[in-house]
Amino acid sequence: MTSLLTPDTPVETTPAPVQRKVPDAVERFRPQARRRLARGDILGFLGWLSPIAAVALWLSDGGATGFSSFAGTMTALGIVAGLVGMDLVLLMLLLAARIPFIDNTIGHDRALEIHKTLGKPALYLLLAHGIFIAIGYGAAEGLDPISESVSLWVNVPDMWLAFVSMALFIAVVVTSLVAVRRRFPYEFWYWIHLLTYAAVAAAIPHQFSVGGLFAEGTWQRWYWLLLCVGTGAALLVYRVYQPLAASFRHQLRVSRVVRVAPDVFSIEMTGQHLERLAGSGGRFFFWRFLTAGHWWQAHPFSLSAEPAPAVSAGRGSAVQATAGRGKLRITVRNLGDGSARLARIKPGTKVAIEGPYGMFSTAARSRNKVVMIGAGIGITPLRSLLESTPFEPGQATVLLRGHDESELFLGQEIMALCQARGVTLFHLTGPRSRGNHAWLPQSAAEAGFTLTSYAPGIADADVYVCGPTPWAASVIRDVRSAGVPVEQLHYERFDW
Structure with missing residues (x-):
């Protein structure tokens, strides 16, 4: 059975009594959004500065002198590739450490998206590091790169750990590819991914015995010590200690x-x-x-x-x-x-x-008005958000989407909250449209209704979307077409 509610016939709710506005509860959202965007700019700046600083410190310690010969040039390029690659790996670990400052600024899913984006460049740089070093050292000793690699493995202390580290990095990146990881259960991929920590640990010893990364009396030493110790401390605190403390506390x-x-x-x-x-x-x-x-x-x-x-x-x-x-x-x-x-x-x-x-909360708000759009099990986070986020009566709209009423999970609870808080609620049920507005019921799309038919002031509202990925993508297209800036659109993915 198809159920269609037009903009003039929302689900019947009893609006809450009009209350005196409380400016402090609402006007904080715009400054809050500006602060969050400023924190995002700071994080972006630090992310770019980190590898630049690594190379700059190497150059300040005389690294450029190696470019005077072919062997020196290859070795120098290998060192630069290794510095930037290792820096990116540590940044990846920081992004996955669930640090509150990062999580509250860009959200958990965005942090992991950047984490994944850095994976391939980091691996390519580390591979280039090994290849250029083998060419450079081999040219200096009159050996081909393969013979030099064997010599390094056999004769140089801790170098075998560097080769092990590279193999572990390759395993992690390959299993992170979407086409590969979807063939395995999440738990298998998760435990394989923990090899990143082993790969980083295996990469460090040869820097003491071979490289100048931790050489006494250099600024590089303090930079890398700070980055490695800081990354390790963040992982221990936010991935180990805080979860244990929260579990015991609650x-x-x-x-x-x-x-x-x-x-x-x-x-x-x-x-x-x-x-x-x-x-x-x-x-x-x-x-x-x-x-x-x-x-x-x-x-x-x-x-x-x-x-x-x-x-x-x-x-x-x-x-x-x-x-x-x-x-x-x-x-x-x-x-x-x-x-x-x-x-x-x-x-x-x-x-x-x-x-x-995540940022699917009041912390993401930037406007007085709010529109919540959910489908399937994605309705349930909207129910708790509706319960907690502040707004005045008449400033919120909720759209629930399902094939029929039975798929509007917790619908009665949401209706009761809407009645208590003065929220406009729409139940959008029926088969999905095949047209441009594929997230809507077919009957609504055929009648000419769009997102703005249900939420006319959506361009000046915070919009929260939660539901199956293909459906949510269709909603997001309509939200952006309705003139909603990206900073007012809040959608988090729970895929891995």
Whole structure:
């Protein structure tokens, strides 16, 4: 059955009473956006400065003198390629370290996108490093590059580790290619990707015994020590310590698993100090359920409801046993073996947590108005965002898309929130259009409705989009065509 709601017939809601505007709660968004863009410029500048600084410091220590002969030129080019390649590898690790400053500036998905983009250039530079060094050293000793490579492996201390490091880097980059990694389970690719740390560790020793990277009395020494130690510290703090600390602090346990739809279920958890997670609506966490068959898998899911406060109860109350423990919830769709098994998680199971991550939250806001567009399981993060992000009555519009009403997951909860907060809500159901506006129901597109029919002021609003990737791409095209600047469009991918 096809259900079409025109701009004049939104889902019936009872608007909240008009309240006095609170400028401090709204006017902060534009300055917030300017600060975020400024932080992005700083990160971009530092990213470009880092490899330039590495080469400049090498030149300041007399590196240019090597260009006086063929052998010296090849060796010098190899050193430059190695410096820039290693610098890019360390930048990649920093981008994947989940550092709050980076995550809160460009978002988790954008950081990983840049991380992936640097992978091939870093590998090519490291390969060039090895080839040019072999040519340069070989020319100086009268050997061909292959013979020189064998000689380096056999006769130079720690050089064999450099060859091992190169092999590990190649394995990581090859398994990162989309065409390759989709052939394997995520867990296989994840553990292979951890070889990056081993590759970096294996690359460092030969710099002490062969290269001048850590030579006493040079600025290079301090630059590389700072970069290596800083990168290692960031990984330990944000990838190891903070997740462990958060897991111990919140003491999460599964309280129940509730069926929402035939292939959709919610996992409710209780825990301590969940008020510290308030305002995380829309952001995602990595969840690790500490039971057999699950503890080694980290699942990225967004909250589908803001953390509920702890229950306070008097002596003798029936709920006294839960006093002091709050609640939170995620909603999961069965999209494979991993998520299907989560439906059988037993109450009482302990849960380890990492996060929150991403910019799909109030932290991304830049305008007073907000438009939220979701489909399928992507509706659930919008539900928690709707609950937490500030706006005045009449300044928010929510569009929910599904084949039928049963696919508008948590739809009744969203309707109740819209009624309480004065939000315009549209349920857009029916078969998908095959035309230019492919994200809309076919009946809506045939009637001539577009995105601006439902959200006329969208060009001056923050727009949050969450749903299946092809569908979201169609929405984003319409959002951009409606005049929404890229900084007002918020969409995060959870692919790997």
